[in-house]
Amino acid sequence: GESQVHLLEIVEPDLLERILTDQLMVVRDSLRQLLSRQQAVRKEVEDLRDRKSGQDLTREEAVDLSRLRRDQSKIGEGIVRQVSEVDRVLERMEINSVGKIAWKQWVQRIRAEMSALSSGEARAAETQLEDLRRAIQEGPESPARLDAVSEAQRRVERGLRSLVLRLEEFGDRSAILQLLREVRDRQKELMDQTSEEHRRSTAGQSGDE
Numbered sequence: 001g002e003s004q005v006h007l008l009e010i011v012e013p014d015l016l017e018r019i020l021t022d023q024l025m026v027v028r029d030s031l032r033q034l035l036s037r038q039q040a041v042r043k044e045v046e047d048l049r050d051r052k053s054g055q056d057l058t059r060e061e062a063v064d065l066s067r068l069r070r071d072q073s074k075i076g077e078g079i080v081r082q083v084s085e086v087d088r089v090l091e092r093m094e095i096n097s098v099g100k101i102a103w104k105q106w107v108q109r110i111r112a113e114m115s116a117l118s119s120g121e122a123r124a125a126e127t128q129l130e131d132l133r134r135a136i137q138e139g140p141e142s143p144a145r146l147d148a149v150s151e152a153q154r155r156v157e158r159g160l161r162s163l164v165l166r167l168e169e170f171g172d173r174s175a176i177l178q179l180l181r182e183v184r185d186r187q188k189e190l191m192d193q194t195s196e197e198h199r200r201s202t203a204g205q206s207g208d209e
Helices: 013-051 059-095 101-119 121-138 145-208
Strands: none
Touching (some): 101 121, 101 145
């Protein structure tokens, strides 16, 4: 029979750090998309509130609230998925013994805040929408109750925005460090090349003598 082929690739720590940094930037981009989606859902909630100003929310709005709750739920699920992505980054850092302790701790804090956001603010926003949907099934409710939903969604937005900004700053610093590494490596190559040319030149002069 045929044996399964396994390829083992050895990479430098600097390269692996760049790969892991790139993965964190993918997380950043995903969180930015979730932020945009959260803003859109919150805007729909506020539009519904304004549209029903002076009127009660009734069973007719239950369909809208059900859809908004599903959208809010998907945002929370999206944050959970990004927590899993950060877990994979941390796992690779641990397995490959790469990354300084301060960097690992920083990533762990980002992970903890993302997890708290998904189980806290994001879950609260979803719960408030569901509670209101159930309430209007029992009887009319004031559209002012949507103010609390909107504020809960704004807290999710603030959490997502903070995470995105910090990951952006991290990416910018990483890009600068990478540029410095490339300059350093290039300087080393030039020094080695100069040394080699000097050695050959010296060896040639000795041969002529």
